[in-house]
Structures are given as C-alpha cells and as structure tokens.
Amino acid sequence: MPTIVVEVMPKPEILDPQGKAIANALPHLGFTGFSSVRQGKRFELNIDGEVTDELLESARTAAAEMLSNPVIEDVVSVTVAEGL
Amino acid sequence: MPTIVVEVMPKPEILDPQGKAIANALPHLGFTGFSSVRQGKRFELNIDGEVTDELLESARTAAAEMLSNPVIEDVVSVTVAEGL
Amino acid sequence: MTAETPLIGDHTVPETSPLAGARIGIVTFPGTLDDRDAARAVRLGGGTPVPLWHANDALHGVDAVILPGGFSYGDYLRAGAIARFAPVMNTIVAEAGAAAGSPLPVLGICNGFQILTEAHLLPGSMIKNDHLKFTCRDQVLRVENTETAWTSQFTQDELITVPMKNQDGQYVVDDATLHALEDQGRVVFRYVGASPNGSKNDIAGVANERGNVVGLMPHPEHAVEAGYGPDDATGLREGTDGLTIFTSVVSSLTGGNA
C-alpha cells in the first residue's frame, strides 16, 4: 500500500515551545551536543490504489491548506513512500 | 548547520485519533482518494559542529528512550540532513 | 488550613491531627498545577502533606507519594514524558518497585498517571481523547478494586463522582496487558456512562501488580470539600466522593482499620 508522507515544521522564526522544552531536557538525560531542537509533524496519507499525479497534487494542496497552518508552519516535503 | 531528523509514528495497532479526524475531514474538503491518515512527529535536532558517530548514536538513544514512547510509538527513522 | 495563599512548596500544616503521622509527599514539577489541591486533600483526609521538589531525589521519609495533575513541562513532547526523567522520579521508581518490605504507595492523578505510565510503573499509555478536545466535566466512576492502599475505604463497585479535565486521557494498552489487567482485577476505576474519551474498556485508573501504585485520570482531589467539588444530589459543588482516596491511604498508613 503506497503512502504519501507529508512533513510539516514550525517556521524557523516562530517560537517552538515544544522543541525548546525538549532541547532543555536533553542535557539532563545525558544527551549533549544538540544546540537546539524543533518539533514538527509527520503525516502518512495511505492510498488504496496507485499514486497518480492527481493524488500527489491533491496531497500537496491538502498539505498546504489543511495539514499545515501556513501562518506558523512550513510544509517541508511531500513524498511518496512505498510499503511503509 | 547539520541536523539529525528523528521521525516517530504511532504504532499501527494503536488508535490515532488525530489521523482519524483528518481522514474524516479530507473528503469534505474535496480531497478524496486517501484511505486513511496517521499523524506522527518529526524532530529536528540541530548540531553546532559535525555529526559524529557518537552524536548519531546519542540521537538514536534519545529517539528510542525519550522522543518516542515504545508503548504506543515506533521510531521510523533517524537520519542526518545537511543544511535544512 | 493556612490563611495564606500558599506558594508552591509551602504547605504549612498544623501537626495536631492524630493521623498527622501519615506523611504524604506531593511532587511539584515545573508546570504542575494541582499540587496545592492535592495538599489540601491530604490535609482534609487527616494526613500531613510534604512538598517534594522534582529536582531533588530526596523523599524526606514520606510514607506515600502523590504525583498531582497539571501540565509538567507543558506536556510538550508527550504528557509526562519529560517529568519522568526528574531526579525525584528515580527515587520514587526505586522505592515503589522495592522487592523487599512494603513498597511505597504512589498515586498518580491525571498528569501524575501519565508520568507513571511513561516511567513504566504502570502499564499502557494515554493518547489524545477520541474527540480531540480538552474536556472538563463531572464524571461518574465505579471503584472496582478496594484492595489498594488508596481505595481501601470504598465499597466494592461503589459509584463516585469526581471532576475530570484533560486532553490526553484516552487510555490505550496492548491486548495481552489489557487481559492481564482485567484478569488480575487491576482496573481500579472505570468510567460509568458514555465514554468520555474512548479509553480501552472504559478504564479510568489502574494499579500495578502489587497494588501499591495507582493512577487515574479524573481528579479526586477536586472532590474533597463541600462547596468546591462536583455537583451532587445535595446541590451545587457539594460532592466530596474523592476524599475517600485520601482517608484510605492515611488510615492504611497509620494502621487504622479501614
């Protein structure tokens, strides 16, 4: 079953409280060396049949208009993954 | 600045209420052809210097022990991305 | 009761009660909200609340511990995911799981329950409510296990009403563990009526195998004082069903007869 993967991240200039909290916690757990963390979203859109161009286009539009909030987020990528 | 990207998804057998809500909403917005949707997380761990093997290993451990909860989530991938 | 609005970590208590011997630690993490309420509930239950600080691994010899509700670390990442790594949790995990002697009684309420699952002291996990919204409401629960230190004064299958308020309250667990929980009678509280969040088997609270660690999503500490609790038949906000949790633990700790 093919899957379209959509990745969304908070815009770089926007505060990301979640990433900040993770970044602050990492060193306490002994994970050092990471200067900052940002947390975004990953969506897997599953498709019954084949990935047509239309479907991919439709996924791109959905990513831009619904899966992401364009005011604070960027769509990083919309890609096809086979048999996740 | 190199970045380690960690991707986490809800386990297939675990209900994903957010993915379900999106899947239900898509057709109403004219996006048809997607049989189901799952929503996971994407983390970007930024690194000041170089990505050493230790750092990558450390990111893998953080992904398994902290960034994901093994009871409900799987780590899909831990990869290095240059200059995101 | 103190006349001051106490600062967090400043629960001054008169040690005059005969049961004040039951010293119950209440942990404050950054982002904890219901610690003062839990302290009040312990006090009204007859015990002595002892503030515990997340960054300090000392338990100061408390007889039991409550992890209160709130949004530790903003619930960012996952509810309870960051708090679980706090120094105080290391000690709690060790003492609650101690093989020898009687292990430390621990109660996790809401965020505290989430922290206990993240720390693997309790099985399963909490995901977003099936309706995806934060919901605050009066919730009826059935008490199905009265063997734990926290529920000994309830009667079997007693129905109680306590407030519930959360966004990530849907209890999920794999099938094998779910069967084990049911078979071993480790479901301590179950939702009655329409499911508030889609939890597996309407589970509202569970215990570990030995019964010393209990977690539940609803808030018994908000149902301990007439006038400030959930509504009940006698009137607006009169419900105090939650108090029994606190009198149960105090009485079991002071060797009282339940």
Place this chain on the structure above:
Amino acid sequence: MSDFNIDTVENAGDTPETELPWAELGLKQDEYDRILDILGRRPTAAELAMYSVMWSEHCSYKSSKVHLRQFGDKVTEEMKKDLMVGIGENAGVTDLGEGWAVTFKIESHNHPSYVEPYQGAATGIGGIVRDIISMGARPVAVMDPLRFGDIDHPDTQRVLPGVVAGIGGYGNSLGLPNIGGEVVFDSVYQQNPLVNALAVGVLKHGDLRLANASGVGNKVVLFGARTGGDGIGGASVLASESFDDTKPSKRPAVQVGDPFAEKVLIECCLELFHNNLVEGIQDLGAAGISCATSELASNGEGGMHVELTDVLLRDHTLTPGEILMSESQERMMAVVTPENAEAFEAVLARWGVEFSWLGEVTDTGRLIIDWDGETIVDVDPRTVAHDGPVYERPYHRPAWQDELQADTFRSAEAGQGLPASAEELGEAVLDLMTSPNMADKSWITDQFDRFVGGNTALSQPDDSGVIRVDEATGLGVGLATDCNDRYAYLDPYAGAQLALAEAYRNVATAGAVPLAVSDCLNFGSPEDPEVMWQFAEAVRGLADACMELGIPVTGGNVSLYNQTAGRAIHPTPVVGVLGKFDDVSRRTPSGFQRWADGQAIYLLGTTRDELNGSEFARQRGHLGGLPPAVDLNVEKTLGEILINASRDGMIDAAHDLSEGGLAAALAEMSLRFGVGSRTSVHELCERDELDPFTALFSESQGRVLVSLPRSEELRFTDMTTARGFPALRLGVVDAESGGIEVAGPFPDGSFGIGLDELKEAWSSVIPSKFGQVNAGVTTTTTD
C-alpha cells in the same frame, strides 16, 4: 557584532539629513515633528522605533485619553475608599479587608485572534495574566468575553474553535480556573471577532508591587523567555538600520505562546515577591522593552541606563530597533537592589528561568540605551511613555441615529404577528432557547478547567464566577462581564450603562457586594467621527453610571479600529464588575436546586414593554428603537435585596433577567439542574399592564428571579416591601414534573415544555455547528 550599521546618537547628530521611515512606522508628520522638537535632532533608528510604538494608538491611548479622564474625574472620596491602586498602573488594586487585596483587568486580543485564532487567543490570556503578576498578585482565575460573526459563517467556523482551544490551551496550562465569560454571535463581528480576556489576582497588602524604577544603583533585569522577532512584522523597515538597502526580513506575523514558560514565570515571580527580592516590576506586552524601560524609568524618580546587547535573543539577526519593539511573550523586567542580586538569581535558577542583567537605575532623568557600548537611545523617558500625542478627535452623532431610534420593534414588520396563544408562546420559548446566542455554551466552556485551585465556588453557567480568596474565613470575590452590543448600538450612552448594570446585577445576584469595575472598550475607527461619538458617549455613560452606583473603574483597555471594509462593529463596551463576599459559601446559584421542590418563585422588578434590541427582535432580524431604560437606583436596591437575602440565607437560587427576558430566565433556572417549575404570568400581566408575550420576552432591566423556601417567604417579602421594591410570586419549583409549565391570560390554557426536549434542543445547537479541534488543523465533521 552585527550585520547592520548601528545608528548611534552621535551619528544621528552628524547626519541630520537622513530620511527615516517614520510614516511606515505609523507616525504622522506632526508627531514626527514633535519628536524632532523633543530631541533637538533627528531620532536614531532605535529611538524612532521606541517613539513609534509607544505613541501608537494601542500604547498611548491618543484618541481615547481625553475621554477616559472621566473615569478618574467622576469619582467621590467614598468611591476611592477601598482603591489601593487606580487607573494607570498595570491593573487596579482594591482592598478586600483582612489584609487582602484583589486586582483584575480586562484586555482585548481581537486582531491577533482573527489572524491566528489559537495563538491570538492564547497570547491574549498570557498577556492579561502578566499584568496581574506585575502587581505582585497571584493570578487566581480568568474569564473570556467573546464575540463572533454569524454562527454559520465560514469565518466563525474557522475562528471560534481555534479561539476556544487557545484560551483553554493557555489558561488551563497555567492552573487558572476559567469562571465565566460571554459568547455572542452577530454578523457585525465577521472578520472582527472580539476576544477579550479578564484575569483576577489576589495579594496581601504588603506584596503590592508597582512598575517603577527607583533607587539609584539598583539593577535592571530582563527575565523569562528569550527575545525573538515576534510582533514586529509591520516594523520590518527596521531590519536594516541604514534604511537604504531593502534586505528582506523574515519576521513572524504572529506570536506563539508558551504557557509552560508563563506558568513557571508566575511561580518564579511569586517566590521573588514572597522573598522581597524585587523593588519594581513590569510585564512585557505591547511595545516590549520600549514600554518596560520607558515606563519603569518614567514612573521612577531618576533615569535608567541599559546595554541592549545583553538581551538574550532567540533570533540573532534582530536589530536594536527590533529588539526594542519585539513583543515576544512570557518576559518580565524587574528592578533589584545589588544586595538582592544573588538571591534573585538563585530563585530564577531554581525555576530554570533565563535572565540577563541589562543595566541600572540612574539619577540622570534620562533613559539611555547602549548597543555594544555606544549610545543609541538618549531620551527623557516621560516623552516616550507618558507625554505622547493626545488627540481631540472630532465626533458627531450619526445622521442615521434618529432614524434608527425611530424604527421601533412595535412599529416594524418584525413586531407584527406576535405569538399570543399558549401554543405559539411555548414554541417561541423553544425557538428562543435554541438561538445561537441563548443556546447552551458548554461545548465551549467544557474546554476550560473550572476546578483547578480548589477555590471555585461558582462558575459558568452561573451568573457570576466566584473565587475563594482565604480558606480560613471564606473571604472571596465574585465577577461578571457583560455587554449587549445591540443596546449600545441603539444608544451608546445608555448601552454602556446597561452593560454596567447587568454586570453589577449579576455579581449581586450571586450575593457579592459590587466593589470595582474594569472595562474593555471595543470600537471601530476613531478617525470616523460617528464611531468617535459612539466611543465618547459610551465612556460618558459608563463614567456617569459608575458614579451613581458608587463603584470606580480601576482599569481597562481600549481596542479601536475594529472594522472591516469600512464597516465598524457595534460599539461593544464590555464591562466587568468585581464584588466581595465575606464568605463565599453563601453564594447563590442560578438554578433551581434538586431538593427545592415546592419552593416559591418570585420575580423582582417591574416589566415594561421593552423589546427594542431584544433577543426576540434579533431572531426576527430587527434592530431599532431605544434600548430598555436603565435605572441605577433600582439596580442598587435590587442588589441590596439579593445580598441581604444571601447573607440571611433566605433564597436558594437567583438568576438575573437579561437577553430573552423572563422566558429565558425561567428556562435557564430549570435547565441548570434539570428541575422544572409551574408559574403563571396572570398577575404579572395585570400588575404591569402587559400582554403575555411582552411579559415573557421583554428585556426590562432591574429584574431577577429567585426561589426560596416557603418558610422564608414572609421574611423575604417583608424585606422587599420595606424597600418598596416590586416582588411578585409567579409560582413554584416543581421537581417532579420534568417540565416548565406556564399559565397566563392565554386564549388556550397554559403551555408546557418538557425539560428533556428543551435540554436536547438547547444543548445541541453549538455542537452541531462545530466539529473537532486539533492544534493547527481545524476540521469540521458533519453528521
């Protein structure tokens, strides 16, 4: 140090001819000329940033100031008796007795909530809560008066779920119970939703803090979140300090809140206050560091000298001007004595709060800001913070106002063919209760935590929110916010008074003694003389009414330019009233209690033919005529009756009559706990000379419905008679019937509405319109 050329004071002196983008920053020619005059030279880029943002409408109140003065002028000594801090500080402070004080304030976050509903509303809560902290108080509750467009409009579908989730997401995370608010739907708010937020805090007298920088040599510290480019989108002309190249700058259009950071900040500040470690403190809201430094310095007796490169940044590309204007959330600025510096740092370390020492208080009378050792700001702080422009904007009564007022409900088509039979009236009541404005709001309010803290004695859907302040004595406060924008549109002077009257009545209905007022004045553009008239009238009305009721305005907020495509919102002066309880356990709930079977139901007050602007008229699409008359003496007497009745334990339920009149109040009192009633409007119609329709749907003011045990009837009616206040027995509580039964001079007997049917219809209106909310993704599921 930086990628941009720094415009120093020295440089400004040397290059008087440099063109500055003052117009892009919103300054008018005469305002810019005044800056030149004040400084005796051209401003530096950083100074320009400060003046432009501090002299904006939002920060300087330049259009509203001349009117707002009435709130300070129209007060008696008696009104000031309990006032510890009045208008002008971050929030007013009122004495509660027993060493306690209370502070509260309403603010708006309208525009940000339209742009990004979740974050806009969330940061609105964050901002008002910081105002409360900066007074030295512990915040104890929030409220949220909200207004949206038509319930079916796509704009409302987008905005409402996000706003509600944002208020919950932020407020719930702070551990602040949400104890009330308002939800109004009206097409005038399409593209102009109003998101107002109220916060209330309590403090011991000794904990009071003010925003002033005093004590030469004391240190200035900025703490909390790091500074990013938030809220300076429009000021991107400052991205290059040299003004000639047009380097594109990426500045966030919206601010994202971090409630966790704010919660930690609250606890951290309270520990600082408790240990007496700060001399003065100021929250950072609009205008960020510009506002905090200039206000602290201006309120103090000396000056201030800070080094801006010491500000901890989230975004290292920010120019000094941008840093000064940034509105990054969850930050505070404090003045600390050198002796306390170490202890201060220890408290911040304990809470994991970042901070940086920026400079110190001086005796120069100047606010001096350096960038890497070079002076980029050298101003008299008063000229920035307090002596901004003041406009006497022209205003006049709109030409259409007379026509509007002449178009009464009775004369209009909407006022014909009114329900008259029992059957029609019963249907009308059901219709009324299922209109979006009257419908059950619990889909919204259930997203808010009302229990946290364990001190909530009353909250939505009761008339007031009630919070216990002192566990030992039960001392506490009651709060209500109200505004009927339709009344205010018909007559802004009366409308503002009606808003106050209703909030006052709500607080008294719960049993609290009204003490203080905060207001949030939401209006259209002040540059429109007709809007300015509405504003002037509303302020005058509110100030006059406060004087008459004897309770002072202690603070508030003005939100102007609420208009889209030339169409202004209705004037919406939201009024919050705070009252005091000696013991909150005697608060009166607003529904018939389950055990109250057989209790008597009394209507207090007089009913007149007042349907203009009513909810019934709205349902028929009519808005015209004059709003209901306001009689503040009546409100006062009514308040005294309700407070005494609560004190003496005479009544078990009380609910004020407002939108939807008697019909709505009867329905709401039964819906509260699912307890029915049997009443008759026969005597009411006779006594007040009304037809049954008017008796049920008129919105006459100064009325409250109460229920009381029969054993208290005599005592109660003696009290109302002694005060000459009309009280009429309408019927009884009927816990068995499961319905609302109303008899009257109808041609066809009486009407009854089953409570189950009513509840089902009433509670499904809002859920049927709004689906599920998911941060960032708002989806509406049908079916």
